Amino acid sequence: xIFTALQDLWFGFGVALEPHNLMWCFVGVLVGNMVxxxxxxxxxxxxxxxxxxxxxxxxVGAILMLGGVMYGAQYGGAICSILLNLPCHPPHAVTCxxxxxxxxxxxxGVALGLTVMASFVGASWGITEMIFLSPILVKVAMEFGAAExxxxxxxxxxxxxxxxxxxxxxxxxxTVLGLLLGIVGTDVNSGVQRFTYGxxxxxxxxxxxxxxxxxxxxxxFMNSINQSTEINTTYSxxxxxxxxxxxxxxxxxxxxxxxxxxxxxxxxxxxxxxPTIASFVAYATEKKVSRTPERFGTGMIEGVVCPEAATHxxxxxxxxxxxxxxxxxxxxxxxxLGALMIQGIVPGPQLISEHxxxxxxxxxxxxxxxxxxxxxxxxxxGIWVKxxxxxxxxxxxSALFFVCIGVYAANNDMFxxxxxxxxxxxxxxxxxxxxxxxxxxxxxxLGPRFEENFRRALLLARGDIGTFVERPISAVFVALSVxxxxxxxxxxxxxxxxxxxxxxxxxxAERSAAE
Amino acid sequence: xxxxxxVGRAVAAAAFLVGSLAxxxxxxxxxxxxxxxxxxxxxxxxxxxxxRILAAALTERWGQTMVxxxxxxxxxxxxxxxxxxxxxxxxTLVACSSNHVFAPHxxxxxTFDPIKDFEPISASATLPNILVVHKTLPYRTLGExxxxxxxxxxxxxxxxxxxxxxxxLTMELFKTMAGVDIVHVPxxxxxxxxxxxxxxxTDMMFGNATEQVGAVKxxxxxxxxxxxxxxxxxxxxxxxxxxxxxxxxxxxxxxGVCAPRGVPTPILDKLNADMVAAMATETYRRRCxxxxxxxxxxSRPEYAAFIEAQSEKWTPLIKRxxxxxx
Numbered sequence: 001x002i003f004t005a006l007q008d009l010w011f012g013f014g015v016a017l018e019p020h021n022l023m024w025c026f027v028g029v030l031v032g033n034m035v036x037x038x039x040x041x042x043x044x045x046x047x048x049x050x051x052x053x054x055x056x057x058x059x060v061g062a063i064l065m066l067g068g069v070m071y072g073a074q075y076g077g078a079i080c081s082i083l084l085n086l087p088c089h090p091p092h093a094v095t096c097x098x099x100x101x102x103x104x105x106x107x108x109g110v111a112l113g114l115t116v117m118a119s120f121v122g123a124s125w126g127i128t129e130m131i132f133l134s135p136i137l138v139k140v141a142m143e144f145g146a147a148e149x150x151x152x153x154x155x156x157x158x159x160x161x162x163x164x165x166x167x168x169x170x171x172x173x174x175t176v177l178g179l180l181l182g183i184v185g186t187d188v189n190s191g192v193q194r195f196t197y198g199x200x201x202x203x204x205x206x207x208x209x210x211x212x213x214x215x216x217x218x219x220x221f222m223n224s225i226n227q228s229t230e231i232n233t234t235y236s237x238x239x240x241x242x243x244x245x246x247x248x249x250x251x252x253x254x255x256x257x258x259x260x261x262x263x264x265x266x267x268x269x270x271x272x273x274x275p276t277i278a279s280f281v282a283y284a285t286e287k288k289v290s291r292t293p294e295r296f297g298t299g300m301i302e303g304v305v306c307p308e309a310a311t312h313x314x315x316x317x318x319x320x321x322x323x324x325x326x327x328x329x330x331x332x333x334x335x336x337l338g339a340l341m342i343q344g345i346v347p348g349p350q351l352i353s354e355h356x357x358x359x360x361x362x363x364x365x366x367x368x369x370x371x372x373x374x375x376x377x378x379x380x381x382g383i384w385v386k387x388x389x390x391x392x393x394x395x396x397x398s399a400l401f402f403v404c405i406g407v408y409a410a411n412n413d414m415f416x417x418x419x420x421x422x423x424x425x426x427x428x429x430x431x432x433x434x435x436x437x438x439x440x441x442x443x444x445x446l447g448p449r450f451e452e453n454f455r456r457a458l459l460l461a462r463g464d465i466g467t468f469v470e471r472p473i474s475a476v477f478v479a480l481s482v483x484x485x486x487x488x489x490x491x492x493x494x495x496x497x498x499x500x501x502x503x504x505x506x507x508x509a510e511r512s513a514a515e
Numbered sequence: 516x517x518x519x520x521x522v523g524r525a526v527a528a529a530a531f532l533v534g535s536l537a538x539x540x541x542x543x544x545x546x547x548x549x550x551x552x553x554x555x556x557x558x559x560x561x562x563x564x565x566x567r568i569l570a571a572a573l574t575e576r577w578g579q580t581m582v583x584x585x586x587x588x589x590x591x592x593x594x595x596x597x598x599x600x601x602x603x604x605x606x607t608l609v610a611c612s613s614n615h616v617f618a619p620h621x622x623x624x625x626t627f628d629p630i631k632d633f634e635p636i637s638a639s640a641t642l643p644n645i646l647v648v649h650k651t652l653p654y655r656t657l658g659e660x661x662x663x664x665x666x667x668x669x670x671x672x673x674x675x676x677x678x679x680x681x682x683x684l685t686m687e688l689f690k691t692m693a694g695v696d697i698v699h700v701p702x703x704x705x706x707x708x709x710x711x712x713x714x715x716x717t718d719m720m721f722g723n724a725t726e727q728v729g730a731v732k733x734x735x736x737x738x739x740x741x742x743x744x745x746x747x748x749x750x751x752x753x754x755x756x757x758x759x760x761x762x763x764x765x766x767x768x769x770x771g772v773c774a775p776r777g778v779p780t781p782i783l784d785k786l787n788a789d790m791v792a793a794m795a796t797e798t799y800r801r802r803c804x805x806x807x808x809x810x811x812x813x814s815r816p817e818y819a820a821f822i823e824a825q826s827e828k829w830t831p832l833i834k835r836x837x838x839x840x841x
């Protein structure tokens with residue numbers, strides 16, 4: 001089986017390296033990379049704009065280009081997150097947490113270099129997985145019904161509320177706020193509009209892009225207005241040598257890269273979880289596994305490398321259900337399928353047998369595209385870092401301007417630009433009160449999925465709540481959640497329970513001494 | 516004096532003639548710049564593809580581009596609102612479909628009337644919905660399914676693309692006419708629902724022909740019937756639901772083009788004539804056949820009557836289901 005896969009892959013490389021197709025692949029990754037740097041406007045908007053172009057191109061070239069836009073956009077996204085604390089797209093929001101402190105220490109170039117490396121590793125694994133493991137993975141994905149997804153979301157919410165620095169109760173509060181914000185919109189199971197107050201722009205909920213950019217971009221920008229902490233610009237003249245990470249840094253980032261990649265590929269499998277959730281999961285896992293969790297958020301290399309690897313591996317893995325089953329995992333995949341359908345090609349299991357040039361050409365082009373992106377990005381790092389030498393008073397307003405353009409370009413909707421600004425103000429207020437907004441995003445993304453699948457699972461089980469523990473995969477996740485809570489309780493209350501008597505006696509002694 | 520009066524009358528007559536010709540002249544010059552077709556759904560979806568095929572055919576005919584713009588949200592109503600409030604010069608059109616008929620029942624705070632604030636031009640395509648079941652279920656014909664559903668009410672489940680969406684209402688109509696009780700499991704969109712039917716978490720669903728044909732042909736699901744009165748050309752072995760057990764059952768998903776109210780009649784008539792001619796071209800028919808949709812040219816009164824009939828057909832069912840505008 002492996003031999004035939006390798007043979008087909010060789011054939012795919014032959015298709016992808018044809019000059020015509022190679023050109024379209026290059027166009028795709030170039031456009032994707034550029035679009036990725038622009039905050040807000042993501043692969044979805046770009047592919048919609050490029051869609052009419054594909055009418056006139058042969059199907060192989062068209063799909064290579066559109067695929068290139070998709071994963072190319074992920075490469076560009078990390079740049080602003082690390083250098084400007086402004087996530088270009090939701091999956092890169094977590095990268096800001098450790099990426100920006102690194103820039104403040106003058107290590108922005110190093111962080112970017114490591115990110116490109118991590119991206120390549122993550123993407124390569126995702127591609128390999130797609131080639132050799134698709135049938136198994138698809139089968140596993142089929143086993144995930146509503147109950148399993150619900151339990152997984154529960155586990156994710158519990159684990160992820162430790163995402164923020166500082167007081168855990170503030171982290172939980174922010175997660176709950178995220179859950180509440182996720183309620184806004186039309187409910188799937190009843191058709192009722194909740195908290196939309198008649199505004200049609202809110203009928204489909206608050207836009208994720210608006211939330212991510214508002215909370216992480218605009219709020220941070222407003223917070224830093226009067227603080228003018230100078231970025232260490234001694235490193236702004238970055239030579240190629242400076243961008244190369246030291247051996248120690250490379251060693252430190254090896255395992256986080258692997259862990260991130262695995263987290264990303266797992267998330268790619270599970271329907272409904274995308275790169276955003278993958279990056280959060282990877283970051284949270286890394287923080288838990290690390291020996292110095294309290295240093296996360298102050299500029300840990302692991303905290304940058306891990307989510308980026310996860311994002312890339314998840315994006316590549318997202319192609320699996322789309323290409324092998326013909327079922328799109330999200331809106332961008334649906335667009336890609338639509339582009340194929342316009343060309344008269346019906347995606348599905350028979351795509352591999354009927355149009356092997358498209359499938360294998362696409363897979364081979366992933367690798368070629370990723371190599372092209374590494375070649376594109378590494379020399380550009382120096383230029384991006386030079387951006388930092390622009391004074392704050394010009395840099396940040398321009399960034400804000402680009403945020404507004406990007407959000408508008410994403411959906412041609414001024415309402416969403418307004419959403420972004422209002423959420424930005426809310427985020428600023430929260431920051432001033434000492435709350436960190438990262439868990440809001442987590443609650444916002446996981447909460448609605450939890451609710452939707454909880455009600456669907458009960459609907460399918462005719463109201464039997466035991467369904468969550470009767471189904472084996474779901475039972476595992478529920479058990480892990482319970483374990484997580486139990487461990488937290490033990491860690492916190494254990495000392496009190498053990499020394500309960502002594503504490504009480506000590507208190508009585510104190511009281512009598514005071515009288 | 517006499518001469519002045521004659522000249523005056525001649526000038527008045529000339530002005531009158533020119534004035535009456537002006538709208539017709541404007542219609543002759545239409546379109547003199549690109550025309551925008553607003554599609555209320557995401558690019559790559561069925562409504563979007565239908566719109567793009569038509570836009571390509573009209574662009575070829577006119578020499579002026581018809582640009583498709585996607586404005587997703589609120590079940591297509593955000594795009595509709597934009598067009599309802601646009602300048603009525605015929606350069607901003609909306610790709611309408613059955614959601615214009617359903618919308619008044621789903622959204623209370625509309626700033627426009629989805630039917631009265633638009634002038635219908637013509638339908639562009641129709642397509643049926645296909646009833647598919649999970650492949651390990653034992654039903655080979657629609658009759659077996661109905662019999663089993665009648666014997667065990669509430670045992671089977673069906674997926675849909677959302678409350679109040681056409682797939683939901685199609686199944687509800689089926690349930691009413693066949694006299695069966697099947698539990699509704701709503702999803703966010705047709706693909707999510709199809710994924711669960713393929714995996715077996717839900718038993719069946721009515722799906723958009725464009726989305727389903729691939730899955731049926733590859734054997735991932737089994738098709739038991741199509742909802743139109745004629746068989747689908749891509750699936751000639753699948754009977755219509757009307758002939759397979761529920762006589763009189765007919766549901767078609769339709770795409771069309773509407774203009775905002777107030778566009779001058781000559782422009783509307785020209786648009787209709789151009790659309791009908793574009794739909795007769797070989798390229799349009801071929802592209803539609805590839806997607807599994809049927810061209811549906813209509814005159815303006817026919818289309819208006821069609822929309823009216825759809826509204827009358829679905830409103831009682833929606834009210835009975837208790838779907839309230841929010």
